[in-house]
Amino acid sequence: MILSQTMRMAGGGDRCRTRRGIHRARGSSRGSALILALWVVGLLSLLVISFAFEAHLEGKVVSFARKRRKAESLAMSGMQIARMLLDKQLTVTGAEAESTQAGDRWYKYALTIKRGRAVSGLEEQLGEGTIRLDIEPEPGLRNVNLLKDEDWERIFQYARLPEEYWPELIDSFSDWIDADSKPRQDGGETEDYYATLDKPYSARNAPIETVSELLLVKGFNQAILSGGVLNPEDPKETQVWVMGVQNLLTTYGDGKVNVNAAGLDVLQTLPGIDELGARKIIDERERGTSTGMGAFEDGSFESVQDFMSRVGKDLSDSAVGDFITTRSEIFRITSIGQVGRVTRRIWAVVFFNGRDWRILRWREEP
Secondary structure (H helix, E strand, O other), X not given: OHHHHHHHHHHHHHHHHXXXXXXXXHHHHHHHHHHHHHHHHHHHHHHXXXXXXXXHHHHHHHHXXXXXXXXXXXXXXXXXXXXXXXXXXXXXXXXXXXXXXXXXXXXXXXXXXXXXXXXXXXXXXXXXXXXXXXXXXXXXXXXXXXXOHHHHHHHHHHOOOOHHHHHHXXXXXXXXXXXXXXXXXXXXXXXXXXXXXXXXOOOOOOOOOOHHHHHHOOOOOHHHHHOEEOOOOOOHHHOOEEOOOHHHEEOOOOOOEEOOOOOHHHHOOOOOOOHHHHHHHHHHHHHOEEEEOOEEEOOOOOOHHHHHHHHHHHOOOHHHHHHEEOOOOEEEEEEEEEEOOEEEXXXXXXXXXXXXXXXXXXXXXX
C-alpha cells in the first residue's frame, strides 16, 4: 500500500517534471522564433533600404545622363549658330534700315564678325538649357611658326623675360621647326641635345601644331609658357616673375594680326607699338562716331590704310602696316551647352573665307 502510493507520487513527480520541461522547451522555441523573426525583419529592412538607395542612385545617374545628352546637343547647336553667323556676316553691311536691324535677332552678331571683331558671351535660352557662344578671330594672336628673331625679342620683352634667356630660346625654336639637322649657335637638334636626354626624343623639324608643344623645345618651361616664377630654386629675393607667352600665340593664320580683334598685350608685340600706342588703337576702334539722327557708326578699322590714317601718326614704325590685317578667315569657336549644373563644352578652330568651310581642329570637353 505504501509502496503503491510512493510509486504514484513518483509518477506524479515525473509527469510534473515532464510538463515543466515541455513548457520550458515551448518557451525556448518561442524565444528562438522571435529572435529569428527579428533577424528576418532586420534583413528585409536592409534589403528594402538597399533597393531604395540603388533606385535613388540609378535615378540620379539616369537624370545626369539625360542632362548630359541635352547639354551635348545644345553645344552642337551652338556650333551650328556660329556657322550661321559666319555665313550671315557676308550679307550684312551696317547700312541696313533700323527696322531691319531691330527685327533680326542675329544681326548685331553678324555685323560684329563682319567688322573683324570677336563675339563674346552670346547666350541663347533653349528649353530648359542654355547655349553660351564665343567666336574669336584667331589672327588676334601671333602665329608662332612665322615669328622672326625680332618678333620673339618683342614678345620676350613684353613678357618681362630677362635678355640672357633670349638667344637660347630663339635659336632652339628655330632648330625645332627648320628642316635641317644643323644646330644654331645657342640652339639644339636631335643628335646634340634631344637624343641625350634621360627620355630622348627627336626635334620636330616642322612647324609645331599646338602652342603647348613649346614645352618640348630646349630652354622653354612652364613659367615661360604660362607665366610664373622663372627660377623657383633660387633664393626668394633673386627670383624672377615672368608673364608667359602662351596667350599671345597661335599656330594658325598667315602671320598678320587682326588689329580689330587683338588685345592690348598682342598689339604691344608689333613693331612700333608701345603700351600708349596700343591703348590708342583700342580707344579708336571702340569709340565709334556719331552720324547724326541717332545713328552710330562703328569705329572698327575698315582696312590697313584706314588704320594707318587714323593711328599711324601715333606709332614709331610705319612698317607695322606689313604685320596687320583688319579681317579674319580663321575663327576659334567655343560653344557651351548647360542644363542645370551639367555642362558640355566644344571648341573648334575653323577656316571660312565665304566659300570654303573647313574644321582645322575640334575638341570636346566634359
